[in-house]
Amino acid sequence: MAQLAPEVEHLYRRAGFGLSAADRQQLDDGQGYRNLVDGLLVFDPSATDVDGLIGTPGHVGITTSGPFSPNVNIAHARQRWLFRMVHSPAPLQEKMALVWHQHFATAYSKINGTYGGADGTRLMAGKASEDPVGQQGQIETLRGLGLGRFEDLLIAMARDPAMLIWLDGRTNVKAVPQENFGRELMELFTFGVDHYVETDVYAAARAFTGWNLRIVGTTGLGTAAYSFTYNASQHDVASKDFSFPLYSRGTSNAYRIPARSGAAGVQDGLDLIHALAFHPETARRLAGRFWTWFVSETEAPHDRFVQSIAKVYLDNGTSIRAVMRAVLTSPEFQDARQYYQRYAWPAEFVVRSLKEVGYLGFSVNDALTPMLNMGQQLLEPPDVNGWELGPPWFSTGGMLARMNFASQLATNQRGALRDAARPFNSAPEQLIEFAIGKLSLPPLDTDVSNTLLTYIRAGGAWTGSDTQLLAKSPGVIHLLAGSGEYQFV
């Protein structure tokens, strides 16, 4: 299947994980760019759910010993997410979950270390239907609210059980406020380190006193139920002063959360989140992040883009769907000079490879260790700041892991690649045509093509025999998918 128009391939590399041959066949790309964007932004989650296809023929495989238990076993949870990235007909839903996972970076290991692996897996990635009290895991919340209002996302994260454990909100009580969540809410989740002072951290910690974790049952067994609880008796009822305004100017003291009774005190945290969500610096900072996540990593965010996206964000009540529509239809995003100007995250590289090279007979389980070596283990960001994006992915070890994953996948797909390459067996140049027809790459420079030709010709005269195709077609796919060119999206 030939590739679609460059702007369509670009849109799906960025707003999804690239297109498989089957995707390209099914996609009606004659409907126009804006309609394609609409299709990515608006979907019916119940109709796009692919979980029921896991383990069925015609899809990328999974590997388990025993039943598939993505609500109990973290490796299974990672496989389920990769499966969704490969097969979801709503790829932007998975992409948004991934970028919010980067933004609200929470690591399974701490939850596991606190309450055990089964509870930890469920709190990170379980579905509501998989939990005794219908509490969904953090990634499910990010999938559900990923295109909703950012303010709602912040509130959901402040109440998320995994987050309450990760940033210690569960122990935030009035006698000894816990600063961890309040600090990161301001430093990382909203307006950034330059816009608050140390006393704001203390005040924020106090505002969230009593935002705790309710646990029913015995922890560590995989059966306990976890949910957010507001513990009025542990709320610090005194007023809290901030260096930035929380309320509009007409208010008597815009910088102060007033003293409130314990019963009413949950409003403190909501007021702070509201102020932070609507702070103009939060809007600008998020616009910069959207630039990095979707537009370009080789140029600093353009001022026009930041201003216009920040305005869309504030004008639409922090709606992420409105922001994403503006991002994907912005002139900057559509500028052909921005094609292939982002460094693919390991998840992007792996899923795009699977979609473009082929996945039948491959298990996503076999991508987990390679992804660890590339520096991105899903559900285990290195710290609350998330992964270091862009060039830092490309340590020598990380680059080797990408080259070796390309080899592993090409090896796995060897027979299918030989069969698909047969119509291209007339000359080495044709075999290269075959490979670049599968992989969405920028135009190759001449010395790259020459290196590939030398490789195909090495070892004997080209005859196009099945034996040659069996060696050289995976060989060329390995080289191209492992090339520097393919590490850009």
Next chain:
Amino acid sequence: MHFTRREFLKGGVSAFTLGFAAPVFLSDLARAQGASRRNLVVLYLSGGNDALSTLVPYTDPFYYTRRPSLAIPAASVLQVGADSSGKALGLHPRLTGVRQIFNEGKLAIIQRTGYKNSSRSHFQGTDIWSTANPVNTSGSGWLGRYLDSVPADPLSGWCTVREVPHSLIGDRVSVPAIPSISEYAFKSPNTGTEATFSRTAMEGLASHLPVDKPHLSFVNGTARAAIATLDRVASVGTYAGTTAYAGDGLSQALKAVAGAMVRGIGTKVFWVQVGGFDTHSSQGTNPANGTYANLMGTLNTSLTAFYTDLKNQGLLQDTLILQFSEFGRRITENGSQGTDHGAAAIMMALGGGVQGGLYGTAASLNPTAGNPSLENNGGDVAYETDFRSVYARVIDNWLGANSTTLLGGDFRKASLSFL
């Protein structure tokens, strides 16, 4: 304009030269003739180490009143004598092997290291320690600048964790991340000569460094450095060690470091790291067995094995381990049986060339107004020794480079005579 690897890593692409992407590979002969076998192993305790639990001021009554559940009982600490102010101190009870090294005179502990207006942010704090610049942290790392100053070689630095830290980012040098030696190998869909063809071709693709595509050249330069270092790294994978290393990540990283030294790879700076020090909650009330105690246990077994191995290999005199963390922790425990982000902490220097002992003075933990050894209204330990003075001593007296140049100022401090 000169375009550097660091600028790629920190953004701000404007122009480009290929200097970083086409490393000059030091010949084996040049390596064999290398003037110094000395190396530096930097040990980063990630998350902010609670130094008051590592080196315990067990005679300070405020230590016990401010940490009612977390304080380590005086009877449990491993006494290491008193510092120059006369304050008696003891190591964490799990640091038995480390105390032995202290007793052999090969461990220096520098108290209250830090800097003015200590950042309580992990990321800003780490950047400050990495760049050795509390004001502007956008520049290169201090170890990267050192490696830029030595003969170029893709293995002059060796990072044992997946993410190369900011400290190791130089203008020209590209330090490889080698978290697992067995994974650091080239794979191909075919075997025999076909596999050789693949490696040759991949090397050819990685040598494509178009001047008009700097970002592609950066990635290809990394691929090229990876392929160029495969064989030397593989030689380390067979190293067994003269002593048993435990299975944890830190122990295994130190085993790889020892292997690289024994095989004479030529690496000047190794980076090892262990996390889990961000102990906001459940730090552990039992000094023998709890979160922090287990961190100390791992530190103790790994360092002891490494020390013994190097001693057996006759390499102790060539090795310096320098430990740091991005900040210390708050003196008063929080309501979660943990400690929040604080300020000054300890640094440790360990090795054959070290003049062991206690350097600097411990804080008085009395929260009374005007106590000069505390800051933040008595909440945190104030710094006494600028961390850059410790770096300066290491740069000048161990690495044989010029600290004033590498640190952008004169931070030398005569009393830091541990080297």
